[in-house]
Amino acid sequence: MKNFQNKKVVISGGGSGIGNAIINELYHKGTRDFAVIGRNVDKLKRLENDFPEAIFLLFQGDISKPNSIHEFVNVISNSWNTVDVLINNAGVVSAGSLESISDDDIVAQININVTGLILLTKHVLPLLKMSKEAAIVNVSSGLGLIGMPFYASYSATKGGVRLFSEAIRRELKDFPIQVITVYPTVTATPMMESAKTDAMDTPDLVAQQTIEGLQNNKIDVILGGDQRLEDVKKNINDPKEFDKKAATMYEALLERTSNHRSM
Ligand SMILES: NC(=O)c1ccc[n+]([C@@H]2O[C@H](COP(=O)([O-])OP(=O)(O)OC[C@H]3O[C@@H](n4cnc5c(N)ncnc54)[C@H](OP(=O)(O)O)[C@@H]3O)[C@@H](O)[C@H]2O)c1
Secondary structure, three states, X not given: OOOOOOOEEEEEOOOOHHHHHHHHHHHHOOOOXXXXXXXXXXXXXXXXXXXXXXXXXXXXXXOOOHHHHHHHHHHHHHHOOOOOEEEEOOOOEEOOOHHHXXXXXXXXXXXXXXXXXXXXXXXXXXXXXXXXXXXXXXEOOHHHOOOOOOOHHHHHHHHHHHHHHHHHHHHOOOOXXXXXXXXXXXXXXXXXXXXXXXXXXXXXXXXXXXXXXXXXXXXXXXXXXXXXHHHHHHHHHOHHHHHHHHHHOHHHHHHHOOOOEEO
């Protein structure tokens, strides 16, 4: 996808963080039509002030609830004949040792990060198929490429996003629908406020690389530089060797995740 003017964009969780930065990036490239779903109505309403020339379909809803998705997609199809870009960005994390994470948090992470993403894609797909040039952007995580201690349930959801992307890309081969997966590393957003970490990417960097990836017809956009790419390779080719690296990070991750929860 080279041009973002006159494109109709659906995004989950555009009210903050990476989703908000992606809206900003697209807005500056000329996109004006955005349909946004999120739970917090104040965050959604702020978009109208921040992007005054955009026309928003704002929908307060929870993507883990099928009814919310059905109603959101009804609102979209009552206003638009097509969707050009679907950005599956909404996500939550609850980190720590597996035994310390509540059952509710484990179920909610799966339902928001995976089930909601799959259902939103399913129900927006007929509108994407009406577009001459469409894209699906799925936001996974570096933890969807490499599982790390204290993120077992979150990693499972983001690995699920990775394989969903791969499968749906192959399923949609006969449609002009590009499927791209984004793997951010630690990024300074509200999600990371409760994690003890520094040296984070900015959400603007993630958004710029996402849009560049779309323009360059990439399948994957992996943040974190050459080191992350090397780690991904090592994790596939010699996972026992990578276990040793993960072990050196164990204490730091234990500390970082002692209170890391954004639900
Ligand atoms: N920040 C990082 O270090 C990092 C690293 C790798 C991957 N990611 C991924 O990047 C994506 C964006 O996260 P972020 O870092 O930008 O954090 P964020 O600012 O907390 O954004 C998450 C967004 O998702 C929305 N959301 C959460 N649950 C929802 C639900 N049930 N229904 C509808 N919307 C929901 C939130 O809006 P409401 O609260 O209003 O619902 C919020 O706008 C997530 O998928 C995350 O897993 C982040």
